[in-house]
Amino acid sequence: MHHPGPPRFTSVGESVELAPRNPDRICDDGGAEGGVEDQDDAPVGAGDGSFRWRLADRPVDSDAAVDPGQGSGAVSHLTPDEPGVYVAELEAPEGVHEQVVRAFPDVRHEATFRVADEDVEGDVSDADRVSVLGAFNDFTMGTHRARRENGAWVLDASLPPGDHDAIFAFDDSFDPYARAEVTVEGPERPRVRLDARRAGDDREDDEVVVTATARAAPDGDEAPRVEFHLDGRDGLSWDDVTVDGDELRFPGSSMADGGVARIHAVPVAERHGIADTLSLTVDGEDGGGTLGVDRPADAPGWVRDATIYQIFVREFAGETVDTTFREIARRVEYVASLGVDTVWLTPVVASPTRHGYHATDLFDTAADLGTRAEFESMVERFHEFDIRVVFDLVVNHTSRDHPAFQLHRAGVPGYEDHYERVPVEENATDVDWAGDDAPGVYFNWTQIPNLNYDSLAVRRWMLDVIDEWAPVVDGFRCDVAWGVPHGFWKEVRERLKAASPEFLLLDETVPRRVGFRENEFDLHYDTDLYYALRDVGTGDAPATALLDALGASAQRGYPDEAVHMRYVENHDEERYATECDEGTLRPAAAATFTLPGAPLIYYGQERGVPEQRGTMRWHDGDAALTDYHRRLVALRTEEPALRADGVEPVGVEVVEGGADGDGVGAGGAGTDPATDRVVAYERSGAGESASVDAVTDPLVVVLHFDSGSVTVRLDYAVDTTDLLTGTDVAAGDDGALRVEDAVVLRGRPSTGN
Template sequence: MQQPGPPRFCTVGESIELAPRDPDPNASYEWSVHEKPTQSELSTPEETVWHVEPDVPGIYRFELETPDGQYVQRVRAFPDVRRLTSFDLERGRLPDHDPDDVSLMGPFNEHLFDREHPTLEDGIYQYEIDLPPGTHRYGYIAGDDFENAVWEEVEVPGPGKPRVFLEGPDDPVDGSETTITADTTPGTDSEYDADELAVEFYVDDRDELTDDDLEVDSQEARVPIADLEGPVRIHAVAVGERHSIADCVIVHPDGRVERRNDPPEWARDAVVYEIFVRSFTDEATFESLERRIPYLESLGVDCLWLTPVLESPTKHGYHITDYFDTASDLGTREEFESFVDRCHESGIRVVFDLVINHTAREHAAFDMSAACVPEYEDWYVWESLEESGVDPDELAPEIGSENPREDYAPPARTTPDGETEVAQYYFNWRGIPNVNYDSLAVRSLFLSVVDEWVDVVDGFRCDVAWGVPHGFWKEIYERVKSQDSEFLLLDETVPREPEYAESEFDVHYDTTLYSALRDVGNGDRSGDAVLEAATAPRREGFPEWSLHMRYVENHDETRYLEECGPQAQRAAVTAVLTLPGVPMIYYGQERGATEYRQLMPWEGDGEATTFHRRLVDARHESPALSRGELVDVDWEVVSEGDSDAVVAYARETDDETVAVVLNFGADPVHVRVDRDLEPTDLVTGEERDLERADEGTVLEVEDAAVVPVRSDK
């Protein structure tokens, strides 16, 4: 199966990576350009892994010659929507510094340090760049002072991405064709109405039909099924000023249409609990984790996310030295599988960290690559000293120094020609060099890693997902889903990007809500920011099927309780567990933990634990809280108090509506909402004192209220 994959969609000037799937590192592969738009000057590459940048809009058809035969890869390029913008910062916002030492980084350059340098004019640092419409984050760093880096955002004006959702018959159909319907939504600030959006349908080149077999009428496609011998994948994008994330369905020979991109059904109702594995118990072993499963049962969580459990020299485990065995300090593979089995008996799924953007610097492959062993020479991204941005004075003082790793010197090697090269790494992560996905051997290795664990756990949380090519994630997605359609893929992409929802990941980090909850808890933004963040995925162009993991803290962040206090924490946790998405609890937040990777405070805050248990129970027991639509309510603070610290909303289904009122402030407030509320709080179980007023209800809110709306039925 070396066919390079489904049709790809991009804009002019955007680079996409094309590669053979499941490659043989010792085989020969050759690309050719079969078709391209008339004005395109794109030429055939010499590389097996091709980073292609379409130069004009249109459809490109490439062919890949492999030992198994010839395969087609199509790319649809849309017009360039980037606009010139500037990353600006006042000089005085950085600590004392030499302007020559200032650099900036962010998602725009994959967080590579000391690569981009601004100009300084009239006390303002400026860096001009072409970017698509949307919010873009950047950080200025003086020297190597990451701790005092200044992070900002700039909004590039312009319409957002439209959205498309494909549907078709769930049951077999009579007749010789079946119909796929596209439900479209215009992007934010678009001049198009939904029915004015064009929809482009594409048959997957790996399947038996062609585009010419489809009969397309506006936003519908009729697919012939009379002679189908097997399933056919149909992809579609909505097109206005910009193009949408592509959706995909599978048409079966009997006319049934199966959605391809939907996340596992169980994930829609799951409550995730993250465990930092070496801090959850004193013993820090799989056996000790297994003995604590009754506690997890008592919380009512459905899914565990474990930080890395594979061999590593670090406490956090993200520097991996052996991908095919568990960490020796945690226990044997048999003990890990016993823990997973015991979780399954309790109805708890287990997701663990898949770390494939980098390896530990201590990994055997890195040693051999650094030593220029031919088979491993290209396993990592090696750059010239000048290209890397590393100051020569930061390198080990001399070739053969005793242990540059202990001094945290940049990872480097000397080539047979005597040239110094530095292994690429993100931020200041010198201990975890980036692997090179242009190497077929690297791709083959990590596909083997996926195969090794896919039958053991229920999903992967994919670390630094933004550093791994989209094409490889698409290959992993198809690989794991073909073995287990209920397998979960969660991406760590910071900030999140809708492109990772296109047949790559089921659930995405919600850094937007995380930041909003921190800002509201600190009094830096009003409570309305919570709802603005909760609805941001639509504005950002995420498709309807995408799920977002909501949380107040994780293993990379400070504790919310320590930063914002207990009352704000109760409001924030209530938001996480009553908003749409996949809520996540980080171990210890329910026990009063104040340090981000501290030992689990087993003798901690029982009252907070009870509050978390009741919230989880309320979410599980209320269809509105778990799957209901998020709807606005009119509300106002009618007593003295900080109205900016308050927000209210409702979740509703056809049969149930639940109102949620949150108060992040220090003092209780009386809030009027425009709904007729029931008195029983779904979390505390207590009867609230309610006052009917002005076609609504007034209630006192100390931190959070979760109450049913009286039904008119």
């Protein structure tokens, strides 16, 4: 069935793509079912003419229409211009389907990014053109140009509430460039959680009750209301349903045919939040059987306990050995010795680059790394040590040396719509594309043109790529996830989870965006904590900034059930120890292991590799640092509190020490330099972890972001044995503690906080 999927939720002015699902079930002649034979790479044609979109209903004052986009119209777009409900109809080979789009009021406000001449290294006063790019335009050059005004370059933009960052690229180049920040005041997103139960204990009362628990945004004054929405793919209709405030009820007998009822709810206050979803089933012919409740947006239980090790593939084997799948397999025991349970490999498909993100064949492994059989053998070697393998999935773009792009640019029939096209006047690259248009790219990535998801053939092509690798591995890390349409990721999630509910989907969205949590990804980059740890490490923020960053998840609208990847570095970032002050890597790493979420170790982080993508240091690596990371992994595994959700600040007073000299602080950030380098917090609570079944004994973590050591006192009674080292850190009989980089102490529950 080509039904486009669940209802979509957006705001006025934000486009939603409308696309039929399961394009692999389309014949080249426009018929359904038979499908196109699998090809080694990009398919040509997908029966796009079989589909037609029309807008069947819209708000009274709306003039919105369906936009066919850059394709045949099988994939189209709708940009709401008024709040309300829009109904788009898809005429498909097997019938007509409805796609409901609920548009909420536009919360954007006009704001101005500004860069003064003195903020730029070099004279840019006579720059011919200045591109401004950021998350607001998906980091696309050439679409937004700054103007010259009173000795500065400025750009007006319509932005939602929150903090925003923009890059000014002078003469459409990053040499030089400058950054600007602006804050738009306004409400953050409310949140909602759905639960379901029977109306009574007696099975004769077959009524199903769905309850929505809505929570205001951290800074919100308005109590959220809840909107329920049904899924057009199910048999349950509004005639079966009764809604009373935060409850939705329907008779179980309305699902007696063994079908599924998917219930969606959106919290609405000053602005709307992301939807939560329940998938309900009832067994028995009369609907009086067992109620099955599934939360399809939630991550598998193992993800909350995961510890991830990222391998930059071609630098892992060492200085004199070429890295291959066989050589990685020979080093699996090292990865296992760290205690991690998940490994993420940078791309392994054919590519002319060492990093692998410029793919030239998405269906085969890179020749220098080994054969497909050798790749699968390496995966099995990891599995022997109970280590899951995450495949780096690159479906936003290909190399411009991919045959499909070459045929696209050469005008070969059938490839016209495989890649994005922009008017040549918006081309911000230094490439003469020799035509009336240029490929769509992000940043200055001229060698990796964006695929065109308005093409049904491209969507089928990428789904074939996913189907090719998913049976072999345990998850996908999705490169440039923010560049691929939401509707496609929703389809991918349902497709993969139907085959393997435990499969992992990790998004790369930098900065992170809460919309990718809505029935799309299990695990999310925590860019807020990453940037906070960098600022702490460079001395630009107090240590308590990491707790502020932790609260950003709720401010952005992530539900409590969301799982975030905590990291200090990866292949796209400079090494933490190279960029930050001496003595700050260990406490930063400890933060990622002692805060909620899934911690990541980037290969070489634990061996002292100084270069961003440097060769793994085997013979001369930092053995003490490696042991430190092993102890962090082991402690998190042993202590349920470190995998739970509860985090509470603990008052800390620096009484002696610190690189800035002795200081006597009263606690709290900003009192003196030494105190600003220390933070303490309690970890406790059952949380949502698969391994945490009950409230656990609390632990207290103290981090010191500086060289040397400090003596501190806590507003919390603790045992003085450091669980990381097994040593006593008491500094006298007055409750003082000696902290070098990080200590983890067991709280005394009888004393309390």
